[in-house]
Amino acid sequence: MRLELHKVKVRDVQWGDKTYVENGTLYVDKQEAIAVVAEEGRFAKVDLELARPGESVRIIPVKDAVEPRVKLDGKGYFPGFCAPMDRCGEGRTLVLDGVAVVTCGPIVAFQEGFVDMSGPGALYTPFSETLNVVLNVEPVEDLEKHQYETILREAGLKLAVHLAECCKDAKADVIDVFEKGTVAEENKKYPSLPKIIYVCMNITQGLLHDTYVYGADIRPSLPTLLHPNEVLDGGMVSGNCVSACDKNTTWHHVHNPIVAALYKRHGKELNFLGVIPTQESTVLAGKLRASKMNLTIAQELGADGVIVSEEGYGNPDTDLCLNAKNFELAGIKSVVVSDEASGTDGASQSLADVTPEMTGFVSTGNVNEMLEVPAMEKVLGWPESIAHLSGGAAESLREDGSMFVEMQAITASTAEIGYNRVGCEWV
Numbered sequence: 160m161r162l163e164l165h166k167v168k169v170r171d172v173q174w175g176d177k178t179y180v181e182n183g184t185l186y187v188d189k190q191e192a193i194a195v196v197a198e199e200g201r202f203a204k205v206d207l208e209l210a211r212p213g214e215s216v217r218i219i220p221v222k223d224a225v226e227p228r229v230k231l232d233g234k235g236y237f238p239g240f241c242a243p244m245d246r247c248g249e250g251r252t253l254v255l256d257g258v259a260v261v262t263c264g265p266i267v268a269f270q271e272g273f274v275d276m277s278g279p280g281a282l283y284t285p286f287s288e289t290l291n292v293v294l295n296v297e298p299v300e301d302l303e304k305h306q307y308e309t310i311l312r313e314a315g316l317k318l319a320v321h322l323a324e325c326c327k328d329a330k331a332d333v334i335d336v337f338e339k340g341t342v343a344e345e346n347k348k349y350p351s352l353p354k355i356i357y358v359c360m361n362i363t364q365g366l367l368h369d370t371y372v373y374g375a376d377i378r379p380s381l382p383t384l385l386h387p388n389e390v391l392d393g394g395m396v397s398g399n400c401v402s403a404c405d406k407n408t409t410w411h412h413v414h415n416p417i418v419a420a421l422y423k424r425h426g427k428e429l430n431f432l433g434v435i436p437t438q439e440s441t442v443l444a445g446k447l448r449a450s451k452m453n454l455t456i457a458q459e460l461g462a463d464g465v466i467v468s469e470e471g472y473g474n475p476d477t478d479l480c481l482n483a484k485n486f487e488l489a490g491i492k493s494v495v496v497s498d499e500a501s502g503t504d505g506a507s508q509s510l511a512d513v514t515p516e517m518t519g520f521v522s523t524g525n526v527n528e529m530l531e532v533p534a535m536e537k538v539l540g541w542p543e544s545i546a547h548l549s550g551g552a553a554e555s556l557r558e559d560g561s562m563f564v565e566m567q568a569i570t571a572s573t574a575e576i577g578y579n580r581v582g583c584e585w586v
Contacts, residue, residue: 161338162248162388165231165331166256172209172290178325185258187292187322195321196294196314201306204297208539210261210276212288215536220271220544221570222262222308223397224286224410225315227255229323237393237409239374240313241320248388253323253331259289259410260322262315264296266544267304267367272403272570273545280532282580283572286410293539294318308367312398316409337388337422342460345430352430353463357417358382358453359390359576360469360478361407362399363438370407370470371396372436382437382452384460387418390434401471402549404526404567405498405575416577417466417496432460437482439475450481457491468496469575472526473511480514487516494519498573503527503565523574524581526550526567534560 167180175186189207197205210216228236231251235242261274274286281287294315298307339345346354361370363378370377372385372395385394395412418434425431435456438449457465465486469479479495486493495517499509505525527550542560545551550565557563566572566581573581 160249160340160386160388161336162392163251164254164335165251166254166333166335167326167329168332169255169257169290172211172258172292174209178322180255180326180329185255185290185326192318192321196296196318199310199314201299201302201310202296203299206295208293208295210291210293210539212276212290214276216276217273217535217538217542218261218263218291218293219273219538219540219542220263220266220548221274221286221403222264222271222400223312223315224408225260225319226410226413227258227260227319227323228393228413229253229320229327231327236320236323237316237396239371240316240396244373246389247392247394248386252392253327253329255323255326257290258322259286259291260315260319261286261291261293262311263293263540264298264311265541266547267308270400270402270549271544272406272548272568274570275532275535278533278535279530280569283566283569285571285578292318292322295539305367308400316396337391339387339422339425339431342432349426349430352426352428354432354461355421355429355464355466356432356435356457356460356462357421358435358437358465358467358482359415360437360439360467360475360482362401362470362475364441367400369398370436371398377436377438382435382449382456384456385434385436387422387431387434390415390418395436402526402567403570404550404573405471406571407470407574407576408571411571411574411576411578414578417468421466432462439471439478441474446478446481450478450485453482454485454489457486458489462491464492466494466496468577472498472500476511479510480512480517483517484514487518492519494521496521496523496577497575498523499525500527501525503529521577523577523579524566524572526565526573528566530564530566532562532564
């Protein structure tokens with residue numbers, strides 16, 4: 160399977176009379192883009208704003224971020240949502256590199272986040288470095304909450320594909336190639352290399368807490384195996400409103416650094432078998448089922464080692480522990496990646512569950528770390544929603560517009576697939 164990502168490097172974004180890329184600048188026809196979203200009919204208001212790195216801008220509450228992409232063969236993108244149901248991960252994909260469609264709208268639950276484009280808060284989110292086309296909407300009156308979240312998620316995907324579609328004639332600055340055969344083919348080529356599989360845990364708990372693979376909610380399904388290219392090419396979509404710090408947005412899935420790191424080492428240090436997108440159930444039976452199925456797939460493929468990344472914290476910590484325990488007891492070496500909720504002083508137990516078999520742990524930071532962020536000159540969205548965000552409270556927002564919050568209120572500050580700046584070093 161061969162995937163070519165044709166990356167058009169975008170260094171600025173401006174409004175224009177049509178949507179195109181020229182000399183590194185993305186020009187967006189604002190009214191046309193709004194019309195694309197407004198076709199839905201269940202939005203009472205649709206607006207677009209631009210937010211660039213370094214600007215005094217706060218976006219709140221952020222729901223998802225999507226990189227503009229489209230298949231160059233005319234098949235759209237995000238199969239099951241904005242493209243016909245077909246396997247992704249092959250062919251040529253146009254990428255507007257450096258751009259993100261960021262969705263924002265009235266909060267319906269307590270778990271979203273914010274992005275600052277400058278200041279101390281900007282250090283902890285990748286979206287302070289992207290050129291953001293911010294989709295700000297309001298639903299029609301009395302629209303059911305799940306329907307509102309669904310149409311807003313799909314609107315972000317649709318707008319991202321639209322922007323990329325308008326730029327299909329742009330010349331790529333870089334072409335990244337990802338090519339790997341089937342498990343059987345790679346085993347034949349690299350019989351002596353250790354076989355490694357990646358288990359990507361996902362929030363799949365219903366009530367606005369779901370993740371999608373090929374347009375299907377994976378909550379009621381069993382774990383499956385994906386070729387790494389499928390993950391890097393739009394096979395996985397975020398549909399959840401978990402705590403912002405460790406939410407894997409749709410943008411994160413196509414930029415998964417664990418997939419990229421294993422791919423880089425494939426055929427040299429290891430044999431990368433593939434990716435298992437797996438569930439995090441709300442009930443023990445579901446947790447046991449998913450963790451056992453993850454083990455079954457790994458054993459059937461002959462895995463020697465596994466990397467497990469979590470999404471969220473709290474009851475998903477049990478899924479994390481079960482995965483580590485099952486793999487280790489079966490003789491498959493495991494390394495888990497997770498953030499920690501160890502209190503504002505860092506002295507509390509960092510996970511909600513423990514198991515002695517969890518011997519390889521990579522931390523992406525303490526979600527409870529406190530941070531003061533200054534007022535911004537411009538706020539896109541609803542600043543008062545900080546009262547309902549995980550890591551925030553009514554008193555977090557001060558009269559001058561500054562905020563005192565936990566790091567978990569910042570979108571992707573402790574992303575558990577490792578796409579963040581929180582880390583440590585040996586001294």
